[in-house]
Amino acid sequence: MSGNPVPLAMPLPRLAARDCEATTLFREMRKPLLRYLVCLGLSMDEAQDVVQDAFLGLHRHLSGGGSKENIRGWLFRVAHNRARNHQNSYDRRFGASLDPEFDSLLDEATPERAVLEKEKFRQMGKAIRALTDCERECLLLRTEGLRYREIGEVLEIPTSTVGDTVDRAVKKLAEKCNV
Amino acid sequence: MCNYSAKLIAWLDHELPENEASNLEQHVQGCAECRRLAGSYEATSDLFDGYCEAVLASEKPSKMPVWTPVALGAAVTAAVLAILFVFLPAQLEQIPARSPIAASPPAIVHSAEALPVKRSQRRQHALAPIQNPQHNEQTSWPTESAIQVTIPADAMFPPGAIPEGVTFVADINIAADGLPDRLQLQP
Numbered sequence: 001m002s003g004n005p006v007p008l009a010m011p012l013p014r015l016a017a018r019d020c021e022a023t024t025l026f027r028e029m030r031k032p033l034l035r036y037l038v039c040l041g042l043s044m045d046e047a048q049d050v051v052q053d054a055f056l057g058l059h060r061h062l063s064g065g066g067s068k069e070n071i072r073g074w075l076f077r078v079a080h081n082r083a084r085n086h087q088n089s090y091d092r093r094f095g096a097s098l099d100p101e102f103d104s105l106l107d108e109a110t111p112e113r114a115v116l117e118k119e120k121f122r123q124m125g126k127a128i129r130a131l132t133d134c135e136r137e138c139l140l141l142r143t144e145g146l147r148y149r150e151i152g153e154v155l156e157i158p159t160s161t162v163g164d165t166v167d168r169a170v171k172k173l174a175e176k177c178n179v
Numbered sequence: 180m181c182n183y184s185a186k187l188i189a190w191l192d193h194e195l196p197e198n199e200a201s202n203l204e205q206h207v208q209g210c211a212e213c214r215r216l217a218g219s220y221e222a223t224s225d226l227f228d229g230y231c232e233a234v235l236a237s238e239k240p241s242k243m244p245v246w247t248p249v250a251l252g253a254a255v256t257a258a259v260l261a262i263l264f265v266f267l268p269a270q271l272e273q274i275p276a277r278s279p280i281a282a283s284p285p286a287i288v289h290s291a292e293a294l295p296v297k298r299s300q301r302r303q304h305a306l307a308p309i310q311n312p313q314h315n316e317q318t319s320w321p322t323e324s325a326i327q328v329t330i331p332a333d334a335m336f337p338p339g340a341i342p343e344g345v346t347f348v349a350d351i352n353i354a355a356d357g358l359p360d361r362l363q364l365q366p
Contacts, residue, residue, distance in 0.1 A: 035235040044238040124230045143228050148194050167188045174223040 025071060026055050032144045033079050039140050046086050054078045073150040076141060080154050120177065127176035135169035138162055181212050188220050 030051060037047035057078050058071065128136060134155065141151040148162040155162070173179075183206050189195050190203045207213045 031235075035231055038235050038238045039231050047238075120226060121230055121233065124226055128227075128230070139227060140231065142192070143224075143231050148189075148192070163189055163194060166192070167185070170188050170220050170223055173227060174219050177223060177226060179219050179222045179226060 025058065025075070029072065029075055033075060036076065036140050036144055037079060037083050040080075040083055040137070042083055042086050047083075050079050050082045050086070053082055070150065070153075073146065073153050076144070076146065076150070077154045080137075123177045124173065127173045130176065131169055131172060135165055135172070138165045139169050139173075142166055181210055183207070183210065183213055184216050187213060187217050191217060191220060191224075 033051045033054065034044070034047050037050055038044060042050065054075050058075060061074070062068070131139070134157070137155055138151055141154055142148075146154065148166070149159045151162045151166075152159040157165075183203055186195060186199070186203060187207075190200055190207075193200070195203065207217060
C-alpha cells in the first residue's frame with residue numbers, strides 16, 4: 001500500500017479543553033500569586049516558576065478528579081509551600097531594600113508627590129522589616145483577598161491566630177508609619 | 180483606649196459575626212476615637228497594598244513565562260509541524276493554516292493582567308473564593324481538530340504493515356508534560 005495517504009488527525013484542542021478551567025484560573029490568579037511570591041522575597045523568575053508549578057499541579061489535581069472547593073486557597077497553599085523550597089531567595093525578605101528600580105517607579109509621579117510617596121514607602125519598608133514572618137505572610141495573603149480562614153489553611157495555623165496576627169501586624173505598621 | 184478598638188481590624192475585614200459587626204458599626208458612628216483608628220488602619224492597609232504592588236512592579240523577569248496549557252498545545256503543534264516540514268517535505272500532502280491554539284497563545288498569556296488590589300473590594304468579598312471555574316467563551320477552544328495532516332502510510336509503518344486501501348485516523352492525546360499519553364487508531 002506504499003504511497004497511500006493516511007489521514008492523521010491530532011485533536012490538540014482536547015488537551016486544551018481539559019485545561020480550559022486551569023487557563024481561566026491562570027489568567028485570574030497569576031498576578032496575585034506572583035505578587036505574593038515576589039513580596040515573600042522570591043525573584044520574578046523564581047516566582048514565575050513557582051506559579052507555573054502550582055498551575056501544573058492544579059491541572060493534575062483537577063484531571064485526577066480533585067476537589068474544586070476553594071481553588072484560590074489551594075493555589076496559594078501550593079505556591080506558599082513551593083516558595084519555601086527557594087529558601088535562599090526567601091531569606092532575601094520582603095521590604096529588605098528599596099532598589100533603584102523601585103525609586104524610578106516613584107519618579108513617574110509629580111516631584112512633591114514622589115517625595116511623599118518615597119518617604120511613606122521607606123517608612124513602610126522599615127516597618128515591614130520589623131514584622132515577624134507570620135505577621136508578614138498573614139498581611140500579604142490578606143492583601144490578596146484571602147479570608148482569615150483561608151489564610152489559616154495556607155499557613156496551617158488556626159483562624160483565631162490569623163485574626164490576632166493580622167490585628168497585631170496592622171497596628172504595628174500604623175504606629176511605625178504614623179498613618 | 181476604647182474597648183471596641185480591639186475588634187476594629189476584624190470589623191474592617193468583614194470577619195466579625197453579623198450581630199457583632201452591627202453593634203460595632205453603631206458604636207463607631209458615635210465614637211471619635213474608633214473612627215480615627217479605623218481610618219488609620221484603613222490607610223495603613225492601603226499603603227501596604229500599594230507597597231506590595233510597587234514591589235511587584237519593580238521586579239523585572241529575565242525570561243518569558245514558559246508555561247500555559249495553550250503554549251503547551253502550541254509548542255506541541257509547532258513541533259509536529261517542524262517534524263513534518265523538515266523530515267517529510269516530499270510526502271506531505273496538505274497542512275491547513277495554523278490552528279487557533281497555535282495562533283493564540285501570546286494573547287492569552289499576556290492578557291493575564293491585573294486583578295486590581297482594592298481594599299474596599301476585598302472587604303466586600305469581591306474576590307470571593309473561586310469554587311467552580313467556568314469555561315470562558317473567549318478562552319475556550321473549538322472541539323474540532325486543531326490540525327489535520329495527511330501522512331503517507333509508508334512514512335510511518337514498515338512496508339506491508341497496513342493492508343492496501345485501508346485508512347484510519349490516529350487520535351493522539353498529549354499529556355501536560357508534552358508527551359503523548361494515549362494513541363487511538365480509528366478506521
